[in-house]
Amino acid sequence: MNRKKIIVPLVLLVAIACYFVFFHKDKTLQFIPENADAVALVDVKKLTRQYISSFINHPSQWFDGKKTDKEGSSVWDAGVKIPDFLQIFHLKNTGFYHWYTVIELDDHQKFLSFLKKQKFINKGENLFQKDHISLSIQGDHCIVGTSEQDLASVHHLLLQSSAKKKYNADQFIEGTTGSISFISGQKIQNFSVELKDDEVEIKNISKTETFNALLTKVQQKARFLEIELDAENVKKLTFFFNKSTGDIPEVAHYKASAELEQVNDTIVTYGYDDNFNEIEKKTFQKITQPKYMISLQSPNLEKTWEYFQNKKWINSQNQFTIIPFQPNSIYKNKEGIVIESTENPIQLSPDLRENYIFIKNDALLSSSASFINKGILSTIDYIFYGNKAEDYYIRLQGKKGKLPLILRW
Incomplete structure (x- = not known):
């Protein structure tokens, strides 16, 4: 038999199979409720192709024993249907950090076994929880x-077909690994999410030279935290966290600088000796706390100060109590309102009159932030947010390493 007659159809079949496995996608989004106001999409097949490509190009990972050990508890073998697009959504009038997704189950028992291996707590009535993740199993x-x-x-x-809106992936994502979109009525504002070897970019623009130049200026300050925002950005940030800005006085300009330091904290307790005399016991522990300065400029300074007082955010010692890191002091000067840590205070960096947030990773951060995934945190160098008019840019920069982020995560 002619070998070409066998090889050609075989290659064709393999090519067709690869297309359906790695490229063909069902773009109908079934699990986005009508009252969703934000949607994050992940192109699972594109992400898979990126992972395979990175894996092939890094032979050191081919025989990694650690990865082999984890295969039994992998989500790929957890009895779930792997979707073409992972659909994560936020509902209107809910907390800023409240996000949800729906996954389909192939094997109920295998999925329960996966949850057990991952140490999820069974709370009864098909409700499970681990750390800040909760899930509810409803049929399939x-x-x-x-x-x-x-x-x-x-x-x-x-369950209500009328409450589900029929969206198509093309309305949210175009050729990138993921997207984050904000829905307002019929308007959808999309931000692309691109995963590169050492960074993740979120943006609604194609050219980023202006933001790269701004980032270079901000990096020269080399502090843990640098923030500078105009009135519009302050409003947006306040809305995200409070959902209402109706009674909040206008802040025309916001500036903040912070550094982390480790200090000895004294804990005083009392006990009794053998003769029932009260004795004082002192123990010491190291804690991480910021030293910082914040400046608020307002067109109506007295109204802003009065607002803080009415909210009881300023106590009798002139401390700004809404900031958990004490002690601090709050006072007015000719430029506005200043809030600063009273121990080892720092000075604000020079104004750039730009809109940005810059958070640089610090070794002290992982020791104090117990709610953060330490493995992921160790790979991050900094996070940067920039805004100019209608242009937005966010960069999550990874530390330089032998492996790309997709293999380190």
């Missing part, structure tokens, strides 16, 4: 969220 679907609060509501919405 599992609703996963960063909060337990709206799991039942999400399930109810998904």
